Amino acid sequence: xxxxxxxxxxxxxxxxxxxxxxxxxxxxxxxxxxxxxxxxxxxxxxxxxxxxxxxxxxxxxxxxxxxxxxxxxxxxxxxxxxxxxxxxxxxxxxxxxxxxxxxxxxxxxxxxxxxxxxxxxxxxxxxxxxxxxxxxxxxxxxxxxxxxxxxxxxxxxxxxxxxxxxxxxxxxxxxxxxxxxxxxxxxxxxxxxxxxxxxxxxxxxxxxxxxxxxxxxxxxxxxxxxxxxxxxxxxxxxxxxxxxxxxxxxxxxxxxxxxxxxxxxxxxxxxxxxxxxxxxxxxxxxxxxxxxxxxxxxxxxxxxxxxxxxxxxx
Ligand code: BYC
Numbered sequence: 338x339x340x341x342x343x344x345x346x347x348x349x350x351x352x353x354x355x356x357x358x359x360x361x362x363x364x365x366x367x368x369x370x371x372x373x374x375x376x377x378x379x380x381x382x383x384x385x386x387x388x389x390x391x392x393x394x395x396x397x398x399x400x401x402x403x404x405x406x407x408x409x410x411x412x413x414x415x416x417x418x419x420x421x422x423x424x425x426x427x428x429x430x431x432x433x434x435x436x437x438x439x440x441x442x443x444x445x446x447x448x449x450x451x452x453x454x455x456x457x458x459x460x461x462x463x464x465x466x467x468x469x470x471x472x473x474x475x476x477x478x479x480x481x482x483x484x485x486x487x488x489x490x491x492x493x494x495x496x497x498x499x500x501x502x503x504x505x506x507x508x509x510x511x512x513x514x515x516x517x518x519x520x521x522x523x524x525x526x527x528x529x530x531x532x533x534x535x536x537x538x539x540x541x542x543x544x545x546x547x548x549x550x551x552x553x554x555x556x557x558x559x560x561x562x563x564x565x566x567x568x569x570x571x572x573x574x575x576x577x578x579x580x581x582x583x584x585x586x587x588x589x590x591x592x593x594x595x596x597x598x599x600x601x602x603x604x605x606x607x608x609x610x611x612x613x614x615x616x617x618x619x620x621x622x623x624x625x626x627x628x629x630x631x632x633x634x635x636x637x638x639x640x641x642x643x644x645x646x647x648x649x650x651x
């Protein structure tokens with residue numbers, strides 16, 4: 338017989354780098370933190386479909402259009418895995434939607450910026466998915482089992498997303514002067530918001546210390562941001578483009594690229610809901626949810642008729 342307390346067993350699983358599974362005992366604060374992070378992640382995947390879907394009808398070739406449709410569908414799938422993984426902690430998908438729609442849960446700051454040109458689709462794939470991959474590869478080692486397993490599949494698809502983005506940027510960078518200018522303009526607008534995706538500096542981060550101790554997060558916000566900068570600066574140079582940061586320099590001693598200061602006022606106002614597109618993004622999402630009510634009703638009616646168990650709030 339295992340004489341340890343539930344808390345001791347939980348701590349041993351964390352210490353041994355094993356996974357916490359849905360039926361395991363866990364501290365309430367751990368459960369809440371995992372729900373918060375996974376829900377925010379799921380919401381980001383779904384809201385992230387909006388800026389890209391804006392360009393499906395205007396993609397420059399049939400091939401680019403087919404690729405973009407596949408990518409946007411992938412994001413819906415990622416939202417689905419992540420909502421399902423979050424539901425294992427006893428919260429329904431319907432409740433999560435309600436929390437997003439009423440602004441009680443967040444989604445990534447990055448999706449409050451507009452996609453003004455085709456190059457923005459390249460920049461999103463390369464920079465935004467690139468930043469997401471850096472974060473998510475590490476999250477494959479997160480301590481909550483369903484979250485870690487969702488990340489494995491998501492990371493495979495994100496690699497394709499980043500490549501399609503970089504491929505768009507390579508084509509533009511190799512094109513006419515106006516295509517080159519379009520490519521540079523997209524980098525100028527997406528660079529800093531991409532760095533903000535990693536969250537506040539560690540010294541300002543409310544949750545990092547606790548999440549690291551529970552191995553929910555495996556690297557801090559600043560560590561991940563630095564990994565992203567180090568991998569991305571050479572890629573920008575290969576494109577022949579400039580990173581819009583006059584303070585950017587390579588530090589020989591540490592072997593890392595050093596960046597200038599992020600505009601934290603812009604970051605905090607965006608996550609407070611005052612970014613350029615927060616209201617539009619949520620209004621669009623709420624409308625999609627309301628327009629889809631008949632689908633949920635039909636699915637529920639089908640399930641009831643066939644004796645299937647279905648979460649009515651989902
Ligand atoms: N945006 O204590 P901190 C994608 C909030 S999309 C908004 O450091 P934490 C994709 C934070 O929630 C990528 N809010 O928090 C999809 C907290 O507020 P609350 C999605 C942010 O959780 C489609 C407060 O600031 N990826 O893949 O320890 C197309 C203090 O922050 C942000 C994920 O969600 C932000 N950028 O660390 C293309 C990854 N940053 O909750 C691509 C999973 C911070 O106390 N999430 N906040 O009210 C994480 O790794 C962590 O949640 C974060 C923040 C690093 C984002």
